[in-house]
Every structure is written in structure tokens, then in C-alpha cells.
Amino acid sequence: MKKVWVSLTYLVFLILLIIPIIKIFTGAWAEGWDGFIEALSRPQALHALMMTGIIVVVVTALNTIFGVMLALYLVRANWIGGKLKQLLNSLVDLPYAVSPVIGGLMIVLILGPSTAIGALFEDIGFKIVYALPGMILATLFVTFPLMVREVMPVLQEIGAQQEEAASTLGAYSWYTFWHVTWPSIRWGVIYGVVLTVARSLGEFGAVLVVSGNIMNKTQTATTLVYQDVENFNVLAANSVALVLAAFSVGLLLLMEWAKKRKEVH
Amino acid sequence: MHIEVRGLNKTFGDFHAVRDVSFDIAKGHLIGLLGPSGGGKTSILRMLAGLESPTSGDIIFHGKRVNDLPPQERGIGFVFQNYALFKHMTVYDNVAFGLKVKKTPKDQIRERVMSLVELTGLKGFEHRYPHQLSGGQRQRVAFARALAPEPQLLLLDEPFAAIDAKIRGELRTWLKELIERVGITSIFVTHDQDEAIEVADEIMIINKGQLEQKGSPWDIYKSPQTQFVASFIGESTMVEQVERLRGFEEAANWPGTQALIRPEYIEIGKRSEFRIPSATVQGKVKHLHFRGSEWMVEVEVGDIKLITYRSLEKDVLQPGEDVHVLIHRAYLFNDNDTWIMENKLKEDPMPIHI
Numbered sequence: 001m002k003k004v005w006v007s008l009t010y011l012v013f014l015i016l017l018i019i020p021i022i023k024i025f026t027g028a029w030a031e032g033w034d035g036f037i038e039a040l041s042r043p044q045a046l047h048a049l050m051m052t053g054i055i056v057v058v059v060t061a062l063n064t065i066f067g068v069m070l071a072l073y074l075v076r077a078n079w080i081g082g083k084l085k086q087l088l089n090s091l092v093d094l095p096y097a098v099s100p101v102i103g104g105l106m107i108v109l110i111l112g113p114s115t116a117i118g119a120l121f122e123d124i125g126f127k128i129v130y131a132l133p134g135m136i137l138a139t140l141f142v143t144f145p146l147m148v149r150e151v152m153p154v155l156q157e158i159g160a161q162q163e164e165a166a167s168t169l170g171a172y173s174w175y176t177f178w179h180v181t182w183p184s185i186r187w188g189v190i191y192g193v194v195l196t197v198a199r200s201l202g203e204f205g206a207v208l209v210v211s212g213n214i215m216n217k218t219q220t221a222t223t224l225v226y227q228d229v230e231n232f233n234v235l236a237a238n239s240v241a242l243v244l245a246a247f248s249v250g251l252l253l254l255m256e257w258a259k260k261r262k263e264v265h
Numbered sequence: 266m267h268i269e270v271r272g273l274n275k276t277f278g279d280f281h282a283v284r285d286v287s288f289d290i291a292k293g294h295l296i297g298l299l300g301p302s303g304g305g306k307t308s309i310l311r312m313l314a315g316l317e318s319p320t321s322g323d324i325i326f327h328g329k330r331v332n333d334l335p336p337q338e339r340g341i342g343f344v345f346q347n348y349a350l351f352k353h354m355t356v357y358d359n360v361a362f363g364l365k366v367k368k369t370p371k372d373q374i375r376e377r378v379m380s381l382v383e384l385t386g387l388k389g390f391e392h393r394y395p396h397q398l399s400g401g402q403r404q405r406v407a408f409a410r411a412l413a414p415e416p417q418l419l420l421l422d423e424p425f426a427a428i429d430a431k432i433r434g435e436l437r438t439w440l441k442e443l444i445e446r447v448g449i450t451s452i453f454v455t456h457d458q459d460e461a462i463e464v465a466d467e468i469m470i471i472n473k474g475q476l477e478q479k480g481s482p483w484d485i486y487k488s489p490q491t492q493f494v495a496s497f498i499g500e501s502t503m504v505e506q507v508e509r510l511r512g513f514e515e516a517a518n519w520p521g522t523q524a525l526i527r528p529e530y531i532e533i534g535k536r537s538e539f540r541i542p543s544a545t546v547q548g549k550v551k552h553l554h555f556r557g558s559e560w561m562v563e564v565e566v567g568d569i570k571l572i573t574y575r576s577l578e579k580d581v582l583q584p585g586e587d588v589h590v591l592i593h594r595a596y597l598f599n600d601n602d603t604w605i606m607e608n609k610l611k612e613d614p615m616p617i618h619i
Contacts, residue, residue, distance in 0.1 A: 159349075161345050161347065161349035162350075164316050164336075164345070165345060166351075166362070167316070167335070168315075168316070168336045168341055168411070169342075169366060169413075170338075170363055171337065172337060179351075180351055
């Protein structure tokens with residue numbers, strides 16, 4: 001009986017993970033090295049990878065700064081009332097509960113060109129929806145809980161005493177943060193960064209709704225894969241997917257390493 | 266630093282943690298804040314440090330009101346109960362922290378840190394991390410770190426609570442000597458009366474957020490001003506109808522008066538052991554407990570049970586034995602007053618009974 005379950009588990013693992021990866025590999029190499037390069041060097045492919053790159057960098061930077069700040073406030077700030085803190089704390093998890101597509105839709109409904117705010121921004125020449133800012137916003141929405149949820153437990157665990165000790169020794173908040181708090185939360189933050197990068201690299205639903213998926217303009221790597229599949233350009237889809245997959249595997253390894261460091265400290 | 270506190274109050278929501286506390290502390294004194302857990306001692310200490318802001322009242326250092334100064338500018342050193350050492354820094358960096366913040370030149374930092382390391386007996390441990398040290402060593406690091414920026418007031422929150430009993434005694438003596446040598450005004454919080462009595466020049470007894478009494482350990486022991494202080498400091502037995510004890514009949518003049526009698530107020534023994542046997546009353550030994558260096562004796566006088574100690578050098582008593590009991594004095598209190606009453610029989614060795 002046990003043997004059956006073990007082999008069943010392996011089978012599921014094989015079907016869900018191993019076979020698709022092999023399939024992507026063989027798909028991308030169907031016409032050898034040349035086909036792979038050709039698929040990637042299409043202008044729309046280069047543009048899509050660049051868009052993904054920009055989104056990843058901007059989103060990770062913003063999410064790291066604001067995620068750490070919000071985590072600090074939620075754990076440490078005494079001037080935020082208990083009820084408000086609870087509300088904020090549960091709001092952080094909202095993106096987990098809401099489907100990314102709906103998250104994207106909310107952005108369109110609030111900031112789209114037909115809304116008051118959207119029109120206002122468009123008048124001053126700043127397009128949000130169907131442009132890069134909206135895509136960044138959508139990805140930010142989806143990835144927001146990742147950093148906060150990584151850093152908060154670490155902050156709770158180390159407690160406020162080391163920071164209080166620093167303040168009685170004459171250190172103000174900025175100095176205290178970099179010399180006392182940061183060394184303790186560092187690995188948690190790195191873990192959060194890895195998760196954020198992975199998530200924003202692969203985000204599809206929210207970005208699709210917000211971007212309009214316009215080739216050479218608002219197309220990201222994931223939405224390009226989607227379009228290539230729609231156009232039966234399987235080789236190209238596999239090639240771009242392979243690049244994304246390779247990044248993900250690299251991140252996964254980095255994550256394992258970060259996790260180990262986090263446990264050590 | 267001279268410290269003045271006036272009408273200090275602190276509430277956390279509905280909980281009134283500190284109630285109208287006022288006191289003065291002279292420069293260079295070592296003060297023990299003593300009281301049961303949850304009595305508001307730590308809140309007072311944290312308000313002095315600026316880590317907590319008072320709901321009302323004034324804190325005055327050197328004649329200057331510091332209520333609105335952040336902890337960074339109060340010139341205090343704080344030793345936390347769990348030391349709160351920076352765990353990713355070596356002993357050297359921990360001690361140097363306060364000096365680095367002040368941008369002290371490197372060679373001066375080195376000099377100051379090394380002298381403190383030596384003073385606290387941590388020489389050779391400068392490059393260790395806190396997790397590589399024993400509890401007593403961590404305590405010393407916390408102490409050196411707090412002293413490094415030359416504060417004018419040292420605040421210690423239960424400094425010995427996390428250390429095992431044997432080393433605690435050594436550390437107490439060490440700390441007292443060190444504070445005397447440095448000459449810094451210090452306040453420490455403790456719930457251990459032995460610790461407060463042994464270490465402090467002056468004790469402040471805090472109960473339910475109120476300052477019950479302030480004075481030298483001897484004063485507080487000798488003349489407690491409230492019932493709480495009397496029962497909290499030292500050991501005592503409560504006697505509800507003290508007028509039934511011979512020599513204390515006068516207590517009947519104050520109805521509703523109860524008494525606290527300390528073990529050391531009571532002597533027991535055979536008739537021949539007393540100089541004035543007429544002052545004694547008859548009692549019966551109920552139980553004997555061996556307490557390492559003496560016997561603890563439970564003795565019954567009439568239906569009143571008293572506790573006292575008896576030297577191991579004297580004849581061993583047996584449970585059930587009849588003994589003479591001399592009660593030197595009792596600490597009397599009722600709803601509006603507290604006073605000490607001496608045994609009247611002792612004053613008049615030949616009472617005339619008509």
C-alpha cells in the first residue's frame with residue numbers, strides 16, 4: 001500500500017513539474033540553437049524581456065522600501081492605535097485573497113482613462129493604465145504582502161529592547177535602524193526580495209488586465225508567451241518561457257541559501 | 266545627578282500603573298525600587314529613561330524638566346532585564362556603541378572601552394559575541410555598555426533576575442562596589458527584598474503604583490510606615506486579636522487593631538533561659554522545621570500561632586513541648602494608624618496584680 005502511494009507521489013511530481021520543464025527545454029531547442037536565438041532576438045521579445053526587467057527592478061525596490069517601513073510601523077509604532085493596526089495588518093493580506101485579475105481590474109476602474117483621476121493624470125501627460133506605471137502598480141499590488149510578511153515576524157522575535165538600548169546610548173532612529181535593526185532583519189529582507197523578484201517576474205493576470213498587452217509597448221515576457229501560444233508560435237513561446245524558467249531556478253537556489261542564512265542568524 | 270520626581274502618573278488604557286509618585290534622589294546615591302511584580306516599578310524606571318512618557322507629572326534632572334527630552338538626550342545609562350545586547354556585535358563593539366554614536370575619536374574609544382572591559386573583568390573576551398558568554402558575563406557587558414558614554418544616571422531593570430542564585434550574590438557585591446567607585450547616581454528595580462537591602466543605600470517601596478515608603482533599609486525595617494511595608498519587608502506573622510497576648514492587652518483600647526509580629530521579636534525557651542521570666546507567656550511547640558542554619562519553630566500561645574527561629578546551639582525542642590515565650594514587641598495597625606507597641610510586662614518586671 002505504502003509503495004503505491006510513494007510511486008503515486010513521484011508520478012504527480014513527474015507530471016506536474018519535471019515533464020513540463022523537459023517539454024519547455026525540448027520545445028525551445030526544436031530548431032537548435034539558431035531557432036532559440038531567433039525567437040529571443042525578435043524585437044517584441046527583447047522589448048518584452050526589457051519591460052519585465054524594468055518592472056522587476058522598480059517593483060522590488062519599491063516593495064523593499066515600503067514593505068520594510070510598513071513592517072516596522074506595524075510592529076513598533078505605538079502612536080498607531082491597536083484597532084487601526086489590526087485593520088492595516090489584515091489589509092496587508094488583501095492581495096493574497098483577491099485574484100490578481102481583479103486586482104488589475106481595480107486599478108483600471110480607479111485610474112483608467114475614463115475615470116476622473118486617470119483623466120487628470122492623462123491631461124498632465126502621465127498615462128497610468130495601458131502604460132508602464134499601471135503595470136508597476138499592478139505588480140506592486142500583487143507582491144505587497146511578501147516583504148511585510150517576511151519581515152514582521154523577525155521584528156517581533158527580536159523585540160524592541162535592542163533598539164531601546166540604542167536610544168538610551170544616544171543613537172537616533174536612522175543610526176539605530178542601520179546598526180541595530182538591519183543586521184537582524186537582513187536575511188528576512190533578502191528572502192523577501194527573492195520572493196518579490198520571483199513573483200513579479202511571473203505575474204500575469206494583473207499585468208494583462210492593466211497593460212492591454214500591446215506589442216512593443218506594454219507587453220511583458222509572460223504576456224508575450226501567452227500571445228505566442230495563441231499564435232501557435234510554440235517554439236518562440238518555449239524559448240521565452242525557458243528564459244523565465246532559468247531565472248526562476250536561479251532564484252530558487254538563492255532562496256534556499258537565504259533561508260539557511262536566515263535560520264543561522 | 267540630582268533627581269526630582271513630582272506627581273508622576275502613568276496609565277495604560279484603563280490600567281493605572283503609576284499613581285501620583287513623588288521623590289527626590291541625592292547625587293551619588295544607589296536606590297532600590299522594591300515591590301511585588303507588576304507594581305509599576307519598571308514603568309517608573311522607563312519614564313525616567315524617557316522610554317515611556319508620563320501621563321502627568323514632572324521629571325526633573327539637575328533642576329531642569331526633562332519630560333520632553335528623548336532618551337538620547339537625557340544622559341542616562343540603562344541596563345535591561347535581559348541585557349538587550351546587540352547580538353551581532355562583539356563585546357568590544359557593544360561597549361563602544363555609545364561612543365561611536367557620539368563620534369568620539371577612535372583612539373579615545375579604544376582607551377575607554379579597554380578600561381571598562383578591564384573594570385568589569387571581561388579582559389580577553391572583547392572579541393566574543395554575546396551568545397558565547399555566560400549570563401554573568403553578559404550582565405557585565407550590559408553594565409559596561411551603559412557606563413561607556415559616561416551617563417549621569419544609571420538605571421537597572423531587575424539586573425540580577427536572569428542569573429542563577431550563586432553568582433547573583435557575587436555580582437551584587439561587585440555591582441555595589443563598582444557603582445561606589447564610579448560614583449554615579451543609580452536606581453535599580455528588584456522584587457527581591459534581600460537584594461534591595463543588601464545593595465541599596467536607600468529603598469523605595471512601590472506597591473500598586475504608589476510609593477509606600479522611602480528610606481534606608483534599616484529605617485524601613487525598623488519603622489515601617491504602612492501595613493504593606495511591614496508585611497513585605499522581613500518575615501512576619503499576622504495576629505488578629507493581639508489583645509489576648511499578655512503584655513499587649515492595651516491594644517483592646519483600639520478596636521479593630523491587628524498586629525504583625527516578626528520572628529525575631531519572639532524568644533522561646535525554658536524558664537531558666539529568660540532574665541525576666543514574668544514577662545513570658547506559656548506556649549506549646551507545634552512544629553519544628555530545620556532551616557539549614559537554625560530551627561524554625563511554630564509555637565502556639567493559647568490559640569494564636571506564632572513563628573520564630575531558634576539557634577542550633579540551644580537545647581533542641583520537641584513538638585508538643587511546653588515552652589516559655591517572650592514577645593518583645595508587635596507592630597500594630599488599624600484602618601487609620603500604625604505604631605509599634607513594646608511588651609508592657611518587659612517594662613515593669615514586677616507587675617502588681619490586684
